[in-house]
Amino acid sequence: MSAGRETGLPDVAQVWTWLHAVPDPEIPVISLTDLGIIRDVDYEGDTLIVTVTPTYSGCPATSIINLDIETALRGHGIEKLELRRKLSPAWTTDWMTQSGRDKLEAYGIAPPQPAGGPDKCPHCGSQLVEKMSQFGSTPCKAQWRCTACLEPFDYFKCI
Amino acid sequence: MANVDKEMLTQFLLRMGDNTLILGHRVSEWCGHAPVLEEDIALANTALDLIGQTQLWLGYAVEVMDDGKTADDIAFLRDAWDFRNLLLLELPNGDFGQTLMRQFLFDAYQSILLPRLMKSSNQAVAEIAEKASKEAAYHVERSAETVVGLGDGTEESHKRMQAALDRLWPYVGEMFVSDEVDAAMAAAGVAPDPASLRAEYDALIGKVFAEATLTIPDSDFAHKGGRNGKTHTEHLGHLLTQMQWLQRAYPGATW
Numbered sequence: 001m002s003a004g005r006e007t008g009l010p011d012v013a014q015v016w017t018w019l020h021a022v023p024d025p026e027i028p029v030i031s032l033t034d035l036g037i038i039r040d041v042d043y044e045g046d047t048l049i050v051t052v053t054p055t056y057s058g059c060p061a062t063s064i065i066n067l068d069i070e071t072a073l074r075g076h077g078i079e080k081l082e083l084r085r086k087l088s089p090a091w092t093t094d095w096m097t098q099s100g101r102d103k104l105e106a107y108g109i110a111p112p113q114p115a116g117g118p119d120k121c122p123h124c125g126s127q128l129v130e131k132m133s134q135f136g137s138t139p140c141k142a143q144w145r146c147t148a149c150l151e152p153f154d155y156f157k158c159i
Numbered sequence: 160m161a162n163v164d165k166e167m168l169t170q171f172l173l174r175m176g177d178n179t180l181i182l183g184h185r186v187s188e189w190c191g192h193a194p195v196l197e198e199d200i201a202l203a204n205t206a207l208d209l210i211g212q213t214q215l216w217l218g219y220a221v222e223v224m225d226d227g228k229t230a231d232d233i234a235f236l237r238d239a240w241d242f243r244n245l246l247l248l249e250l251p252n253g254d255f256g257q258t259l260m261r262q263f264l265f266d267a268y269q270s271i272l273l274p275r276l277m278k279s280s281n282q283a284v285a286e287i288a289e290k291a292s293k294e295a296a297y298h299v300e301r302s303a304e305t306v307v308g309l310g311d312g313t314e315e316s317h318k319r320m321q322a323a324l325d326r327l328w329p330y331v332g333e334m335f336v337s338d339e340v341d342a343a344m345a346a347a348g349v350a351p352d353p354a355s356l357r358a359e360y361d362a363l364i365g366k367v368f369a370e371a372t373l374t375i376p377d378s379d380f381a382h383k384g385g386r387n388g389k390t391h392t393e394h395l396g397h398l399l400t401q402m403q404w405l406q407r408a409y410p411g412a413t414w
Contacts, residue, residue, distance in 0.1 A: 057290050058211020087215070088286040090293055133197035134301045135204040143197060159293050 007046060010076065015041050015048065022072045025064040026138050029107040032065065036095025039086050047080040048073070053091045056139035093158050104156060110144065112158035121146035122153050163281070167343040169223050170243065171350060172284075173233075174340075174386055176216030177244035179291075180234055181395070182265060183209030184402050185252055194255055201301065205262070208294045215287045222283075235406035239395045246385035247330035249395040253323065256316065259305045260323035266299035267363050268334050271356050280348035303367045310371025317372065324373050332381025335360070340387075 019041070020033045032038055040051035050069060054062050066083050073081055093112035101111035110118030110129075120127050126148035133143040136154050145152040187206035193199035217230035242249075248265060252258045273295050276288035309316040335357045337345075344350040368375055384390025405412060 054211075054290070056208060056211060057215055057294065058207040058209070060207070087290045090290045133201055134297070135197075135201040137200070139204055139207055143200075157297070159297065 009043065009046060009048070010078070012041050012043070015050075015073070015078075018072055018076050019050070019069065022068050024061070025068060026061050027104070027107070027109065029103050030096075030100045032069070034097045034100030034103065036093075036097065036100075037065070037091060038069075044082075047082055048078050049082050049084060051084045051086045053086045055091050059139050061138075091159075093156065096156075108153060109141070110153060110155040112156045114158060116158055118144055118153075118155045121149060121151065123151045124149040163347045163349060164343055165223060167340050168281075168349065169220055170340045171344050172216055172220035172223060173243040176213050176220055176230075177242050178248055178265070179209040179216065180213040181242065181244040181398065182248040182262075183207075183213060184398060185248065185250075186258070186262070188252060189255075189258065198255070202258075205298055205301075208298070212287070212291045212294065215290065219283050219287065231406075235403045239391050239399060240388055242385075242391065242395060243388050244385050244395075245330070245333050246382050246392055247327060247333065249385065249392055249398060250327070250330065251394055253326070254319060256309050256319040257323035257326065259302055259309070260320060261327055262298070263302035263306045263367070264327060264331055264364070266295060266302045267360060267367075268356070269295040270299040271359050271363065272351070272353075275351045275356070279350060284349060306367060306373075307371045310368070310373045320371065321373055324368070325376055328376045329378070329380050329382050332379065333383045333386060336381065336383055336386070338387060 016033065016038075019038055020031050022032045024030050024032060024035055035055070037053050037055060038050065039053050040049070042049050050073070052066065052069070069083060070081060096112065104111045105122050108122050110120070110122045113119050117131065118129055121129055124146060126146055128147040129144050130147060131142065132145050132152065134157075135141075136143045140157055141154045142157050143152060144155045183206045186202050186209065189199065189202040190206070191199065193202055213234065214230055217233055221228050221230055221233060245265075247261060250261070252261075269291070273288045273292035277285050277292060279285040279288065306320065310320040311317070312320075335353050337352050337354045341350070341352055341354075345352040365375070382392075385392075
């Protein structure tokens with residue numbers, strides 16, 4: 001069950017650190033752990049089990065994410081690896097880390113807000129923002145614009 | 160969950176998965192053709208969510224069927240008579256207003272059905288419903304807003320939305336017609352009897368149509384035959400010639 005130092009396998013905390021360095025393929029400024037989609041890391045015998053939950057059921061990045069996880073962990077010498085999909089509890093943007101939110105905003109994507117819309121423009125900080133469309137360039141985003149600096153921007157949908 | 164007939168459960172899962180598959184394909188036909196860019200992106204994203212949900216429903220269906228087929232096999236290699244989607248969803252898109260009207264009529268149904276399925280005695284069904292219900296809630300918010308915006312819009316948009324509702328209304332009743340599959344699912348606690356969802360559905364759409372200044376036709380007539388596969392419309396076959404073209408022309412093709 002627990003990390004197998006006695007078996008010479010990397011411990012679970014080490015694996016989490018490696019996963020923290022794997023970027024989201026569509027928003028590479030944040031990592032998979034920032035996004036909150038890695039739900040569990042553990043060993044069953046000497047097989048490492050990484051449990052992943054999808055953001056949106058049809059997100060085309062899901063298979064790339066699995067490939068990136070596998071590539072990263074194999075690169076760190078993990079030989080026996082299994083990825084498991086977990087649907088429940090369903091992913092929520094509440095699982096995004098604070099550092100993930102900060103990185104999104106610095107990148108120009110307004111982070112998810114419980115109020116259902118961005119609190120300010122990620123470019124100029126103005127609160128004069130309006131929705132253009134409930135959907136955007138990826139399944140997890142919507143399109144908004146700032147009426148102060150007139151720049152459009154992506155808003156990470158809150159679900 | 161012990162005593163669920165495998166064939167009945169499969170039929171239920173095909174109904175869920177074929178609904179999202181066929182509507183997902185129809186909505187995807189708008190890609191590159193919508194009136195404005197934002198709507199084009201919104202429709203493509205909606206289609207993507209629906210296809211994602213299809214992968215979950217049909218993925219579980221083939222697990223239950225356990226005869227070596229994959230979700231892709233049943234999506235792309237079945238013929239029209241084996242599909243179990245509502246007739247409403249296979250109808251051609253019509254204009255943008257009709258597409259959004261159909262979307263609203265279906266989103267409203269899903270937004271009521273999926274939360275009920277989250278309490279299913281079947282864990283896989285409950286988990287898929289939990290995932291899908293979040294997306295359905297987002298979809299119905301948008302389609303309801305659009306129906307109100309266009310219904311209570313210009314004279315032209317109002318006229319078109321009323322025509323869309325008049326055209327599609329006879330296809331709504333099929334959502335609530337129960338049969339032996341529904342009875343088996345209800346008895347096993349897998350899914351509610353669809354007839355039991357009607358009052359809540361009527362309340363939801365009634366509120367939106369009132370705000371949209373649209374009038375629900377005064378008729379209970381319902382076209383049926385999609386959910387049980389007995390009588391699909393001629394449109395489904397035409398849709399399949401597009402959707403299944405690649406898999407039929409190049410058998411066994413993989414990415």
